[in-house]
Amino acid sequence: MKILLTGGSGYLGSILTRKLLKKGFRVRILDNFLFGKHPLTDVIKNKDLELIDGDVRDLAAVSKSLKDVDVVIHLASIVGTQSSELDPKTSIEINYLATRNIADLCKLYKIKQFVFASTCSVYGAQPNNFISENSEVNPLDSYGQSKFQSERAILQAYDYPTILRLGTLFGASYRMRFDLAINLFLAQALNKEDITVFGGNQWRPFLHVDDAAEAFSFVVENNMEGIYNTIWKNITIEQMAREVKKLIPTGIKISKDIVDKRDYRVTGAKLEKFGYKATKDIKYAANEFKTKISEDVKNYKQEKYSNYKSFFNSTDIQRKVYTQGPIFKK
Numbered sequence: 001m002k003i004l005l006t007g008g009s010g011y012l013g014s015i016l017t018r019k020l021l022k023k024g025f026r027v028r029i030l031d032n033f034l035f036g037k038h039p040l041t042d043v044i045k046n047k048d049l050e051l052i053d054g055d056v057r058d059l060a061a062v063s064k065s066l067k068d069v070d071v072v073i074h075l076a077s078i079v080g081t082q083s084s085e086l087d088p089k090t091s092i093e094i095n096y097l098a099t100r101n102i103a104d105l106c107k108l109y110k111i112k113q114f115v116f117a118s119t120c121s122v123y124g125a126q127p128n129n130f131i132s133e134n135s136e137v138n139p140l141d142s143y144g145q146s147k148f149q150s151e152r153a154i155l156q157a158y159d160y161p162t163i164l165r166l167g168t169l170f171g172a173s174y175r176m177r178f179d180l181a182i183n184l185f186l187a188q189a190l191n192k193e194d195i196t197v198f199g200g201n202q203w204r205p206f207l208h209v210d211d212a213a214e215a216f217s218f219v220v221e222n223n224m225e226g227i228y229n230t231i232w233k234n235i236t237i238e239q240m241a242r243e244v245k246k247l248i249p250t251g252i253k254i255s256k257d258i259v260d261k262r263d264y265r266v267t268g269a270k271l272e273k274f275g276y277k278a279t280k281d282i283k284y285a286a287n288e289f290k291t292k293i294s295e296d297v298k299n300y301k302q303e304k305y306s307n308y309k310s311f312f313n314s315t316d317i318q319r320k321v322y323t324q325g326p327i328f329k330k
């Protein structure tokens with residue numbers, strides 16, 4: 001079976017690529033390699049892996065990528081609120097319009113399964129109940145809105161899509177990100193710095209990046225359709241900082257300036273009923289990071305580890321992303 005994976009060189013995609021290859025799938029990646037090809041270095045020569053360097057906004061590149069494909073897993077996106085808000089028009093083009101086009105083409109080319117990476121951010125702020133897939137959505141920012149609009153467009157365009165609403169990811173990957181809460185906390189603690197918490201009472205569902213990859217593989221192997229919250233567990237940001245501190249003793253600095261108002265607790269029971277279970281916890285991630293930080297990551301504050309800083313500062317990335325030219329915000 002051949003899978004088209006968009007965004008296969010990213011934080012999640014680079015793990016998912018290896019998982020799918022290991023399980024015997026043939027994988028074609030469509031990615032414009034904003035963060036380079038290095039996350040795929042040791043698998044690049046795998047005979048079952050093919051790379052297409054292209055943009056998901058380019059219909060010709062998408063059509064070419066869909067040739068002889070059975071399943072599409074669509075991850076490519078401008079990921080994160082801050083990065084999406086740098087140039088909202090471009091984010092709508094990539095996160096929403098391109099997704100709608102890909103779903104249309106999947107229907108046209110009779111692709112057997114279309115799997116989309118959505119986010120629990122679509123729930124916005126509603127911390128009092130455990131939110132299921134049938135609950136109201138209330139995205140608070142343009143990133144969450146673009147993902148929810150995409151879900152609706154996919155549901156219209158493609159008969160039975162699979163949509164995974166992922167919790168906030170954490171854990172080691174071949175393309176590291178330290179702009180994700182737990183990853184940042186672990187990096188701060190390992191560098192003997194205070195953990196910085198903004199607000200702290202906000203609930204979040206978290207999920208290890210390897211468990212997220214496993215969920216995509218699970219819904220493909222079981223040919224599942226539908227919308228699924230995909231999480232490990234819900235915990236407040238402050239409590240998470242305390243859990244990190246228990247594993248790697250350090251201080252915690254709490255700032256009451258809440259920039260991010262998202263606050264939600266979700267249930268992942270629907271997917272778990274089918275037998276999926278996220279198992280990797282922060283102790284697992286802390287152990288990964290102890291080697292990763294000391295061996296690979298010299299300075300976790302470098303811009304390449306943050307999506308927003310990369311989009312903001314790198315003219316190479318800006319040239320690829322912004323069709324009207326770099327936005328040179330420096």
Ligand SMILES: NC(=O)c1ccc[n+]([C@@H]2O[C@H](COP(=O)([O-])OP(=O)(O)OC[C@H]3O[C@@H](n4cnc5c(N)ncnc54)[C@H](O)[C@@H]3O)[C@@H](O)[C@H]2O)c1
Nearest residue numbers: 007009010011012031032033034055056075076077119169
């Ligand atoms: N990381 C999280 O916490 C999280 C949480 C919920 C949902 N998600 C979703 O999971 C998916 C993967 O996220 P990630 O953390 O791996 O992000 P990432 O930024 O590390 O990876 C995104 C990948 O998409 C590629 N890409 C971006 N724009 C493209 C374009 N126009 N054409 C082709 N390729 C393009 C990039 O080069 C990169 O390889 C995204 O759809 C994201 O919204 C992530």
